[in-house]
Amino acid sequence: MDEQVKVSGSLRHRLAVSLIGGAAVLSVVLYGVVRAYAAQIAQQGQDSILAASVTSILDAAVLREGRVEVDFPYASFSMLTTPADDRVFYAIYRDETLLSGYKDLPLPSVGEGGGQQSHSDVYVGVPVRMSTASRTLLGTNVKTRITVSVAQTQDALSDTLNGISRNVASVGVGFFVLVVLLSFWATSITIAPLKRLTSSVTRRGPQDLSPVAKPVPTEMAPLVASLNRLMARLNQSLTQSEDFIAEAAHRVRTPLATVRSHAETTLQRVEQDENRQALRAMIRAIDESSRAAGQLLDHAMISFRADQLERQELDLVELVQELVLRLTPVAELKDIDLSLQIDGPVPLLGDPILLQNAIRNLIDNALKYSPSESVIAVCVRRDPGATVEVRDQGPGFPEDEIDDLALRFSRGHNAEGTIGSGLGLTIAQDVAVAHGGSLTLSNLQEGGACVIFSV
Amino acid sequence: MKFLLVEDNLELANAVCARMAMDGHIVDHAGKIGDAIAFSETGDYDLILLDIMLPDGDGRSFLKQHREQKQDTPVIVLTARSQVSDRISMLDLGADDYVTKPFDHEELQARCRAVLRRQAGKAQTVLQLGDVSFDPVAGLLTVAGSARNLRNRELRLLELLINAPGQIFPKHKLVDRLFSYDEDVSENAVEVYIARLRKHLEGSELKISTHRGLGYRLDHG
Numbered sequence: 064m065d066e067q068v069k070v071s072g073s074l075r076h077r078l079a080v081s082l083i084g085g086a087a088v089l090s091v092v093l094y095g096v097v098r099a100y101a102a103q104i105a106q107q108g109q110d111s112i113l114a115a116s117v118t119s120i121l122d123a124a125v126l127r128e129g130r131v132e133v134d135f136p137y138a139s140f141s142m143l144t145t146p147a148d149d150r151v152f153y154a155i156y157r158d159e160t161l162l163s164g165y166k167d168l169p170l171p172s173v174g175e176g177g178g179q180q181s182h183s184d185v186y187v188g189v190p191v192r193m194s195t196a197s198r199t200l201l202g203t204n205v206k207t208r209i210t211v212s213v214a215q216t217q218d219a220l221s222d223t224l225n226g227i228s229r230n231v232a233s234v235g236v237g238f239f240v241l242v243v244l245l246s247f248w249a250t251s252i253t254i255a256p257l258k259r260l261t262s263s264v265t266r267r268g269p270q271d272l273s274p275v276a277k278p279v280p281t282e283m284a285p286l287v288a289s290l291n292r293l294m295a296r297l298n299q300s301l302t303q304s305e306d307f308i309a310e311a312a313h314r315v316r317t318p319l320a321t322v323r324s325h326a327e328t329t330l331q332r333v334e335q336d337e338n339r340q341a342l343r344a345m346i347r348a349i350d351e352s353s354r355a356a357g358q359l360l361d362h363a364m365i366s367f368r369a370d371q372l373e374r375q376e377l378d379l380v381e382l383v384q385e386l387v388l389r390l391t392p393v394a395e396l397k398d399i400d401l402s403l404q405i406d407g408p409v410p411l412l413g414d415p416i417l418l419q420n421a422i423r424n425l426i427d428n429a430l431k432y433s434p435s436e437s438v439i440a441v442c443v444r445r446d447p448g449a450t451v452e453v454r455d456q457g458p459g460f461p462e463d464e465i466d467d468l469a470l471r472f473s474r475g476h477n478a479e480g481t482i483g484s485g486l487g488l489t490i491a492q493d494v495a496v497a498h499g500g501s502l503t504l505s506n507l508q509e510g511g512a513c514v515i516f517s518v
Numbered sequence: 519m520k521f522l523l524v525e526d527n528l529e530l531a532n533a534v535c536a537r538m539a540m541d542g543h544i545v546d547h548a549g550k551i552g553d554a555i556a557f558s559e560t561g562d563y564d565l566i567l568l569d570i571m572l573p574d575g576d577g578r579s580f581l582k583q584h585r586e587q588k589q590d591t592p593v594i595v596l597t598a599r600s601q602v603s604d605r606i607s608m609l610d611l612g613a614d615d616y617v618t619k620p621f622d623h624e625e626l627q628a629r630c631r632a633v634l635r636r637q638a639g640k641a642q643t644v645l646q647l648g649d650v651s652f653d654p655v656a657g658l659l660t661v662a663g664s665a666r667n668l669r670n671r672e673l674r675l676l677e678l679l680i681n682a683p684g685q686i687f688p689k690h691k692l693v694d695r696l697f698s699y700d701e702d703v704s705e706n707a708v709e710v711y712i713a714r715l716r717k718h719l720e721g722s723e724l725k726i727s728t729h730r731g732l733g734y735r736l737d738h739g
Contacts, residue, residue, distance in 0.1 A: 350700065
């Protein structure tokens with residue numbers, strides 16, 4: 064059974080892709096946030112050292128006799144030492160005049176408040192961080208304003224930042240890999256109930272139309288409920304059609320049986336030859352139609368069962384013995400002996416209903432075409448494969464038609480005088496083929512037909 | 519033999535009863551399961567012929583009940599269903615055999631005979647005529663104390679004749695009873711079986727006489 068199903072995407076892939084995509088975005092955001100936060104912290108550190116340096120210089124500035132003296136404390140610059148040997152620039156202004164330092168150090172405009180101010184700038188082609196503060200010195204009749212700027216390159220800072228970035232990046236990549244693994248696991252966990260449902264539906268036998276009883280997740284409940292309803296409907300319609308066939312058979316066969324019984328009874332009383340001919344023809348027609356109806360129903364049932372073969376362990380010998388026992392009274396009516404030849408049980412995996420029907424058709428055929436007081440031999444063999452061979456002493460098969468006789472509605476040209484539907488051998492062949500076997504027709508040298516049914 | 523026929527179709531039941539009566543059987547007819555139970559409790563039947571689809575239920579439930587009550591009267595099911603699965607389920611329920619409608623009366627007779635034969639120990643109807651005794655169920659003919667085995671057609675022919683000694687049976691009637699309707703046989707085919715029966719009856723008080731243009735008659739003494 065390979066039905067074509069339109070496939071559009073995969074739930075597993077969709078789930079995995081969205082989980083992995085989310086993880087990638089989260090990793091990048093994490094990297095950015097941590098790096099920015101680290102940069103901010105590092106900048107604050109540098110700023111506070113620069114501010115301390117500026118304050119210490121400002122504190123050292125004194126006004127003496129109208130002159131400004133600045134005696135740099137050693138710590139003012141030593142506190143700025145970094146492992147990366149960052150360069151330090153400074154400038155000290157008295158009002159607008161440069162007292163000491165680098166005159167082209169770009170100076171921010173410092174407000175009157177005299178607070179500390181930090182900003183980033185570029186000096187001699189490298190980015191620097193600069194802290195500026197000012198202080199008003201009061202002397203005798205003098206009021207002067209001292210502004211101190213200290214700038215430092217940011218090599219150490221960027222080294223630190225790069226270090227942090229590398230660590231954050233590896234944490235991000237690790238996080239990402241972990242989430243990818245987790246997402247595969249989560250996908251499998253999520254898909255598992257779906258897989259379980261699929262296998263429990265796939266594994267059930269062809270006749271099993273019971274609802275799915277195992278608990279399923281909420282999201283799958285509507286699907287499973289629909290599936291159960293569908294199976295219930297299917298079951299109902301199958302039961303209905305079986306009941307319908309039984310009812311139809313009853314409706315057709317009971318009146319036929321009535322007519323046949325009346326015809327037979329009347330035939331016993333009627334003397335006139337033409338009336339007798341008519342009654343015999345009537346009985347034959349009834350037999351013909353009932354047999355055809357029976358065979359058609361059997362054939363439909365067999366096609367259905369052969370499509371979805373239900374094999375069970377059985378003994379072919381036992382099955383044939385039962386059949387022979389049941390057909391013996393019919394054989395006796397023509398004084399035909401049914402001889403059963405067996406040697407030990409023949410175990411087999413198969414559908415007993417199909418096998419019984421097929422073999423019954425073969426024996427029925429032999430009975431129909433056998434002359435009175437003849438013998439029909441039924442042999443069941445185990446080697447080389449399980450076979451049932453039916454040999455009769457009838458006219459045999461017409462040699463030129465022997466290959467076509469198993470075709471539907473095909474009957475031998477020498478079968479005209481016998482009631483039949485032409486479906487018996489077809490049924491037997493279909494059953495043999497469904498069990499992986501074959502049906503072989505041949506004629507015996509000493510006369511009579513031989514049918515070998517192997518499975 | 520006393521049969522109980524459980525069949526809701528009155529027409530069919532009448533036809534079967536009439537046909538059975540021709541063979542010398544007594545047949546009671548029940549149209550419902552309820553009647554069938556009443557009949558089977560009071561009457562002592564040799565065989566029950568049971569239809570499956572009945573107005574007040576499934577014939578199989580009667581069969582089940584019948585078997586649960588340990589009644590061993592053999593049951594032959596008359597079924598319109600041809601499906602093998604149905605047939606098998608009926609045998610599982612304890613039916614002894616089944617015939618599919620529409621049935622050949624001779625086949626039904628043959629099945630009845632086969633089923634009755636299996637019921638060993640049951641009171642049997644042995645016909646006694648002069649020094650000949652005949653058990654149609656067992657197919658056993660005893661002439662002056664020596665048993666002779668009859669083949670099926672010989673047995674059926676003798677059964678016909680012995681049930682109505684002194685009556686002339688036309689050839690065509692005998693053909694109808696001995697051969698199935700799809701066999702094309704001439705009336706002369708009966709002669710073979712008459713000859714064989716004569717041989718079996720040799721040395722007894724029974725003789726089969728030929729009446730030209732009329733048929734055969736079994737004469738006693």
